[in-house]
Amino acid sequence: MTINTNSGNSNAPTYYIGLMSGTSADGIDLALVSFDQNHQLQHHASYYQAYSSETAEKIQSLYNPGNNEIDRTFALDVELARLFAATINAFLLQQQLDYSDIIAIGNHGQTVRHRPLITHPFTLQIGCNQTLATLTNIRVIGQFRRKDMALGGQGAPLVPAFHQTIFSENNNNDSNADVFVVNIGGIANLTFLPATDKQDICGYDSGPGNALMDDWFSLHNPDSKTKYDENGNWAKKGQIDDELLALFLSDNYFQLPHPKSTGREYFHLSWLKSQLAQFSHVSNEDVQATLTALTAITIVDAIKQHSPNNEATTKIYLCGGGAHNEILKSKINQQLELHYKNYELLLTNQKDIDGDQLEAIAFAWLAFAYDKKLLSSMSTVTGASKCCTLGNEYLP
The missing domain is CATH 3.30.420.40 (ATPase, nucleotide binding domain)
Structure with a gap:
């Protein structure tokens, strides 16, 4: 260019x-x-x-x-x-x-x-x-x-005001769709842009994104050229362990109402090992498959809290490193199919925003907002x- x-x-x-x-x-x-x-x-x-x-x-x-x-x-x-x-x-x-x-x-x-x-x-x-x-x-x-x-x-999260400027359907005079922007980095966060002003914009961390999957993969694949499970290929070799998944999902963080935020100081390898203490029979690949399911389920559970299953289309834009994980995307799609009749699972690239660059672009916008004295935080998002x-x- x-x-x-x-x-x-x-x-x-x-x-x-x-x-x-x-x-x-x-x-x-x-x-x-x-x-x-x-x-x-x-x-x-x-x-x-x-x-x-x-x-x-x-x-x-x-x-x-x-x-x-x-x-x-x-x-x-x-x-x-x-x-x-x-x-x-x-x-x-x-x-x-x-x-x-x-x-x-x-x-x-x-x-x-x-x-x-x-x-x-x-x-x-x-x-x-x-x-x-x-x-x-x-x-x-x-x-x-x-x-x-x-x-x-x-x-946290900081980017919903920016997401509103780019992704809100109301910007295009189309108020028929609830929109979610889901960034799957180490931690997964989402922004909810409601179809009407009867609901507030909100955003928060849904839970682990790639963090636990990356840590577990690196621990058991120390010679890999990548530090992550490329395309979810390792997870694909395993099976989801339902009991282990239920234990993961019982963590208090997932029960908290929003606004809420978390990070690698909470969802880390020590957290994972403590959960696995009674599951020595579960293979490493099965743990990876279960972690992938955990990320998918907690993302979709958060979406379901805000957007009912009705005739209107719910749009979900994915970005971040996790958007490249085909197995994770497939699990997210499966969870959405269980709840929604009409939905679109998209990439932010379909709005001409590179999903790998979305957050860097957002911080350029936040600097611009500082100079123009624009409101760049949302109290409905953070609880301020x-x-x-x-x-x-x-x-x-």
Whole structure:
């Protein structure tokens, strides 16, 4: 794709960069985005930088309490910022752009802790915004979750306001369809965009997405070239164990009402091993098949809470790494068939939004929303006392 550059002239900068590193801790996604006078978004280019196994291990080691946490966390905070900066600079070089072409970077950072339900709730995303701004010479908008939490919200999910601008059927004067946007990363989250204003928009984490499947696969396939169960091929070799599945589904998180959010600090390998303590007879492949069913069922159970089975069509857009898992998609489809007469299981690509880049694009939009003072949080989603404009500014 040809990029129109402003380099070397006095024109105003044109682009926003969205930067996202998710709970799977596999790497960094970048998206180059612009907005017209009507706030319509155009996605120009993308870039992906995988984490080394060493970096991924450093991140994952911080998901739960451990030794020397403060030193390890804030050393990694700067290390990741330097890696983010190097990735952005390589991306700009590839696109023949200069730092002066970029209005701002929307930086999510790397979540290492998310504790919305404790007495003094907090969330921690690392990848130092000030270091990133200084090393790229580009203004950074970051720390998007904290204001919502200060207002009593979960600080998650952050993207439903963005989803509304892209996916709402009401935007197309078609109010006959409930719409769900389901992002299957390490954790699965959904946004519900109701067909009518009789229901509120909402969004929350339905439970594990790829996290437990990835952990279990990596544990038992240490020599695999991938760190995940590609297309669900390993899960396909197993059978769902109904008793184990019932135990998984009995976890308190699935019984909580929304708003709610969770992360890898809850659904992790130790959680899984504790569930398996009485199931030594279940094969590794059967555990993987059961974990795949867990993700599918909890996603569809969340959808069913909001959209009744009626003559209207329910549309479900999938995105994130899990959208590439054919066995998982098949399980989601089977669950939907049990409940709905009329539904469409789609990919966000059918709205011209690359599902692998959706969250990076969203953080470019969140930076744009900060600059335009748009409300970018939804109190009906997070449980905050009011909606607000998210983010803080960091100057080079």
